[in-house]
Amino acid sequence: GAVVSQHPSRVICKSGTSVKIECRSLDFQATTMFWYRQFPKQSLMLMATSNEGSKATYEQGVEKDKFLINHASLTLSTLTVTSAHPEDSSFYICSARDLRGVGDFQRELFFGSGTQLSVL
Amino acid sequence: AQTVTQSQPEMSVQEAETVTLSCTYDTSESNYYLFWYKQPPSRQMILVIRQEAYKQQNATENRFSVNFQKAAKSFSLKISDSQLGDTAMYFCAFIGTASKLTFGTGTRLQVTL
Numbered sequence: 106g107a108v109v110s111q112h113p114s115r116v117i118c119k120s121g122t123s124v125k126i127e128c129r130s131l132d133f134q135a136t137t138m139f140w141y142r143q144f145p146k147q148s149l150m151l152m153a154t155s156n157e158g159s160k161a162t163y164e165q166g167v168e169k170d171k172f173l174i175n176h177a178s179l180t181l182s183t184l185t186v187t188s189a190h191p192e193d194s195s196f197y198i199c200s201a202r203d204l205r206g207v208g209d210f211q212r213e214l215f216f217g218s219g220t221q222l223s224v225l
Numbered sequence: 226a227q228t229v230t231q232s233q234p235e236m237s238v239q240e241a242e243t244v245t246l247s248c249t250y251d252t253s254e255s256n257y258y259l260f261w262y263k264q265p266p267s268r269q270m271i272l273v274i275r276q277e278a279y280k281q282q283n284a285t286e287n288r289f290s291v292n293f294q295k296a297a298k299s300f301s302l303k304i305s306d307s308q309l310g311d312t313a314m315y316f317c318a319f320i321g322t323a324s325k326l327t328f329g330t331g332t333r334l335q336v337t338l
Binding site: 148198202 | 267268269270272275316324325326327328329330331333
């Protein structure tokens with residue numbers, strides 16, 4: 106199957122600093138990538154949909170100025186947590202949809218390995 | 226909006242036994258896909274099985290099979306011959322024409338000796 110690489114896997118930062126997380130599709134092109142947030146022992150909550158060459162679409166309640174998303178190429182999307190605070194500590198996961206194949210929403214999503222963010 | 230409900234927060238099964246995880250969903254769409262994802266302690270999301278709503282035949286992948294009841298909006302996962310490596314969180318998920326994957330709250334499955 107297709108591979109999605111997510112870096113870093115773990116990051117610890119001080120409160121007030123910004124952290125960038127990268128999501129790369131290694132062997133396929135992805136016009137659309139998704140960013141999820143997962144609190145301990147909870148489900149994945151969609152934060153935003155990242156579209157190559159255009160602005161990201163944020164879910165209700167997600168601050169677009171705090172969680173900056175850039176999708177500058179067909180293989181890379183980045184999530185920047187700006188002015189991070191302890192409440193931003195969480196596990197962040199990206200996923201990407203392979204353009205190949207037929208149809209759209211039925212195409213399989215491939216997930217990165219996640220980034221554990223800890224804000225001190 | 227679509228909702229996905231998993232009513233079993235935790236399940237336990239002995240090795241080699243069979244276990245069924247429940248999932249119900251709510252949607253007004255007729256064309257959609259349902260998935261079961263596994264999240265082991267590594268937290269990597271792994272696709273277990275996928276069901277297309279327009280297909281009546283239940284999907285099967287080796288030891289994993291589903292019971293898809295479209296009218297009842299039910300989508301349960303059966304794991305046969307459970308193995309220790311099956312220990313993980315299992316998430317039921319829905320995707321429709323909005324192209325957003327909606328996850329259930331998850332079921333933590335523990336396989337014991």
